[in-house]
Amino acid sequence: MTVNNRVEQNSGTQRGDVAHRFADYALSLTYEELPAAVVHQAKRSLLDAIGCAIGACAAPGLPMVEAVVDELGGKAEATVIGSGKRTSAANATLVNSFLVRFLDFNDVGGGGHNSDVIPTLLAVGERVKGSGRDVITAIVASYELGSTMRAGVTKWHGWLPDLRANFNVAPAVGRLLGMNVDQVVNAIGICASGNTSLGILDAEGEEFVMRKNLRFGWGAHAAVFACLLAQRGGIGLSSAFERTNEILLESGADFTALGDFSGWKIMNTRFKEIAAAVNLHGMLQAVLEIVKEQDLKPDDVAAVRCWMRNGHRAVPSAKYPRTAESGDHSGYFLAAVAIRDREVGVDSIKPENFTDPVILSLVDRITIEADPTMSVSPAVKYVSKGGFEGRAEITTTDGRRFERHVEDPNGLWGSNPLSDQELEQKFESMASRYMSPASIRRLKNAIWNLEQCSDISELMALTAFAAPSASAMEAGQ
Amino acid sequence: MTFHQITWDHIDHLHRASMATQLAQFSLGTNHSDLAEDVVDRAKGLLLDALGRAIRGHAAAECRVAEDVVDDLGGTPEAAIFGSGVHTNAACATLVNSVAVSSAFGSFSAKAVPSLLAVGQRMKSSGRDLLAATVVAHELCARYSAAVGGLPGWSLETGAALVVPAAVGKMMNLTDDQIANAIGCCASGSASLSGGEGVEPEDDPTHYLRFGWVAYAAIVACQLSRHGFSGPPRVIEGVGGVNAVMFRGAMNLDRLMDLRGWRIRELETAGNAGDAYGAFRRAVAGLLPVDRTERVVELVRNLEAVEDIGELSRALVCV
Numbered sequence: 001m002t003v004n005n006r007v008e009q010n011s012g013t014q015r016g017d018v019a020h021r022f023a024d025y026a027l028s029l030t031y032e033e034l035p036a037a038v039v040h041q042a043k044r045s046l047l048d049a050i051g052c053a054i055g056a057c058a059a060p061g062l063p064m065v066e067a068v069v070d071e072l073g074g075k076a077e078a079t080v081i082g083s084g085k086r087t088s089a090a091n092a093t094l095v096n097s098f099l100v101r102f103l104d105f106n107d108v109g110g111g112g113h114n115s116d117v118i119p120t121l122l123a124v125g126e127r128v129k130g131s132g133r134d135v136i137t138a139i140v141a142s143y144e145l146g147s148t149m150r151a152g153v154t155k156w157h158g159w160l161p162d163l164r165a166n167f168n169v170a171p172a173v174g175r176l177l178g179m180n181v182d183q184v185v186n187a188i189g190i191c192a193s194g195n196t197s198l199g200i201l202d203a204e205g206e207e208f209v210m211r212k213n214l215r216f217g218w219g220a221h222a223a224v225f226a227c228l229l230a231q232r233g234g235i236g237l238s239s240a241f242e243r244t245n246e247i248l249l250e251s252g253a254d255f256t257a258l259g260d261f262s263g264w265k266i267m268n269t270r271f272k273e274i275a276a277a278v279n280l281h282g283m284l285q286a287v288l289e290i291v292k293e294q295d296l297k298p299d300d301v302a303a304v305r306c307w308m309r310n311g312h313r314a315v316p317s318a319k320y321p322r323t324a325e326s327g328d329h330s331g332y333f334l335a336a337v338a339i340r341d342r343e344v345g346v347d348s349i350k351p352e353n354f355t356d357p358v359i360l361s362l363v364d365r366i367t368i369e370a371d372p373t374m375s376v377s378p379a380v381k382y383v384s385k386g387g388f389e390g391r392a393e394i395t396t397t398d399g400r401r402f403e404r405h406v407e408d409p410n411g412l413w414g415s416n417p418l419s420d421q422e423l424e425q426k427f428e429s430m431a432s433r434y435m436s437p438a439s440i441r442r443l444k445n446a447i448w449n450l451e452q453c454s455d456i457s458e459l460m461a462l463t464a465f466a467a468p469s470a471s472a473m474e475a476g477q
Numbered sequence: 478m479t480f481h482q483i484t485w486d487h488i489d490h491l492h493r494a495s496m497a498t499q500l501a502q503f504s505l506g507t508n509h510s511d512l513a514e515d516v517v518d519r520a521k522g523l524l525l526d527a528l529g530r531a532i533r534g535h536a537a538a539e540c541r542v543a544e545d546v547v548d549d550l551g552g553t554p555e556a557a558i559f560g561s562g563v564h565t566n567a568a569c570a571t572l573v574n575s576v577a578v579s580s581a582f583g584s585f586s587a588k589a590v591p592s593l594l595a596v597g598q599r600m601k602s603s604g605r606d607l608l609a610a611t612v613v614a615h616e617l618c619a620r621y622s623a624a625v626g627g628l629p630g631w632s633l634e635t636g637a638a639l640v641v642p643a644a645v646g647k648m649m650n651l652t653d654d655q656i657a658n659a660i661g662c663c664a665s666g667s668a669s670l671s672g673g674e675g676v677e678p679e680d681d682p683t684h685y686l687r688f689g690w691v692a693y694a695a696i697v698a699c700q701l702s703r704h705g706f707s708g709p710p711r712v713i714e715g716v717g718g719v720n721a722v723m724f725r726g727a728m729n730l731d732r733l734m735d736l737r738g739w740r741i742r743e744l745e746t747a748g749n750a751g752d753a754y755g756a757f758r759r760a761v762a763g764l765l766p767v768d769r770t771e772r773v774v775e776l777v778r779n780l781e782a783v784e785d786i787g788e789l790s791r792a793l794v795c796v
Contacts, residue, residue, distance in 0.1 A: 061706055061707075063704070064701055064704035065701065065706065068700040068701050068704060068706075071553060071566070071700055072552055072553060072566045072568060072569075073553030073554075073566055074550050074552055075549070075550060075551035088550040089550075091550075158717055158721060189683065190683070190686060193669060193670045193683055193686070193687065194634075194667060194668070194669040194670070194686070194687060194690045194691060195666060195668075195690075196668045197665060197666045198664070198665045198668065198712070198717055198718060198719065198722050198723070199716075199718075199721075199722055200665055200709045200711070200712055200715050200722075201717070203715070203717030203718075204716060205715070205716035205717075206709060206716050209661070209708055210707045211661065211665060211707065211708040211709065214662075215665070222694075225546065228549060228550070229542055229546050229686075232542045232545055232546065233542055234539065234543075234546075235539075235682040235683055236683060237672065244670070247630040248668075316487060317484065317488055319484070320480060320481035320484040320485070322481075323707070360480075360481055
């Protein structure tokens with residue numbers, strides 16, 4: 001009997017509400033029934049997540065979150081990526097989730113940026129001395145449930161889709177902790193009753209702040225607490241999803257989709273080549289291709305016109321960001337960075353860029369317009385309210401005009417997902433700022449061979465590094 | 478002035494005018510020296526009511542569960558869990574102690590008291606600081622209740638996300654901007670669903686955790702903000718904020734921001750401090766040793782003279 005059959009058998013009974021279904025699914029899943037491609041995809045997400053976390057080690061908010069974790073204290077049971085500090089699983093979740101999300105460079109799948117959940121599973125895996133297989137299975141469970149949730153909820157009524165953390169973290173953590181179905185259901189109920197993220201953290205009309213990149217981690221931190229409470233008999237909100245649907249989602253959920261566990265949705269996960277909000281990828285790739293091919297410098301550029309399906313956020317901070325969180329969502333700012341640096345990556349949102357005269361001058365030459373004829377990405381119902389398609393037209397000071405239309409940005413939905421080799425290159429570009437080639441090689445090997453790991457702490461030990469490398473220091477990291 | 482500077486000044490202006498900042502300024506502007514005697518008397522009554530409930534609730538199964546988890550995770554020993562006297566970090570002590578007060582069906586503002594004691598112990602705050610913070614907590618609880626009363630779906634405890642950062646942020650010596658950030662950090666992720674329409678706390682098996690969890694998050698938010706971490710200051714009135722999303726625009730923001738007068742004077746719980754001493758003794762009888770009971774009574778009676786409220790927390794040990 002497959003895991004899907006087992007969930008189906010439990011559905012339709014008094015235990016058939018969504019929380020029960022999700023708990024059943026996560027606890028029924030076994031490593032042995034995961035196809036090799038699914039295991040491999042989970043490792044790709046893990047590699048990408050750890051790379052993004054390492055790449056974010058210069059995040060302005062990191063010392064702040066780490067300082068608070070130090071103040072809170074806790075049993076030394078899980079590892080903080082980068083510093084290698086040991087703290088409680090809940091605390092490690094908070095720091096490492098913030099790191100994974102900071103660059104907006106992490107994967108697109110599992111209902112959103114689901115690799116936000118991976119730090120939780122690593123931390124709890126360390127706590128219970130779980131194996132690589134345990135963590136892989138938990139990762140897959142979280143992606144499947146996150147995707148299922150996203151398929152069943154398409155309108156969020158001002159809430160963030162990250163509210164899926166209330167429903168897909170506890171089941172994955174619960175299986176690592178050896179909890180039973182009722183305990184996981186109670187953990188979901190505890191999470192859902194008090195940890196939902198408001199849309200203001202990602203709202204069109206507001207400046208983005210540091211808390212934005214802690215939103216999933218905040219929920220995941222709560223999920224660890226909730227699981228530990230439920231494991232000891234703590235009671236959560238009953239019918240938590242149904243209550244969420246009634247109060248938050250205006251009864252709009254599709255319960256058929258929420259019971260569809262067929263296939264392996266993790267296989268739809270895609271990986272970013274550009275460190276930017278997904279809806280900017282098309283136009284930014286178009287800008288990058290033009291400036292590279294034509295060898296354009298900032299002084300060569302007279303005007304830049306860009307198009308994206310829904311147009312750009314129309315708030316002042318979107319054009320002149322002063323925070324990393326607004327910066328990686330600003331098409332104006334990132335197009336200017338793309339012209340100056342010929343890449344949009346880890347360094348794009350460095351604070352000094354927000355006041356850089358070259359970038360500010362370029363921003364004033366950029367316009368972004370809506371083009372409703374552009375396609376809605378097939379990924380929209382899972383990850384984005386807009387499309388990824390984009391177009392750019394650059395006019396030079398000597399009157400030349402170049403145009404590029406990108407329908408299917410590299411790495412995202414469509415025909416060109418990042419290969420393993422490209423993922424490794426992305427990983428190395430971030431890790432090499434802080435780690436030696438030998439350390440990087442050991443870490444990559446440990447991830448690609450995770451199923452052979454008997455204690456996930458062995459992997460996490462490899463994510464620690466003593467200090468930034470000389471090159472990173474030179475780059476002001 | 479360049480475009481980007483104009484933009485940033487505009488955003489700063491919006492943040493400085495935010496409701497969260499105004500609540501922070503109310504908190505920072507409320508000092509013990511400005512409080513009338515009867516207001517202080519009511520605050521002492523509220524404190525005693527909360528502490529009595531905490532001791533009564535400490536033995537409840539849900540409180541045992543919470544304390545066990547906190548013990549499991551570990552934490553810097555800076556604040557006491559009432560009843561057991563075990564020390565952990567201020568956030569976790571708040572969580573357990575709020576569960577205890579909730580288990581004994583404390584009022585909305587009584588549930589805030591554990592956060593004030595925990596942070597006060599961490600900061601070695603004085604009795605006067607505690608009294609001022611208690612008044613702030615109650616005043617803001619009253620405004621939040623008035624602003625959302627009767628609106629469906631959400632438990633009142635969601636308001637802890639506005640109240641606790643304001644009250645404990647003052648004790649942590651945060652600035653108004655930092656408190657507003659902390660309110661933003663906390664309130665943007667602490668929407669607390671009710672147990673269902675018409676469900677009384679006695680019939681809701683999940684009521685015990687709501688305030689404590691939000692208060693836990695509030696203290697972490699204050700700690701983050703103290704280090705410079707930014708939250709959305711416009712979390713109450715902004716796009717995608719509490720009013721727009723949780724309450725679909727139905728929150729009465731005028732009532733929330735009407736900060737005139739002392740609502741604590743309307744408090745009926747335990748009457749006044751004079752009655753509250755007797756009520757406290759009755760509440761903890763058989764649970765807290767008599768000498769410690771009298772020590773708590775004495776400390777609260779003379780709270781203005783207490784230099785470090787850790788004394789109060791340390792007296793609340795049952796064993």
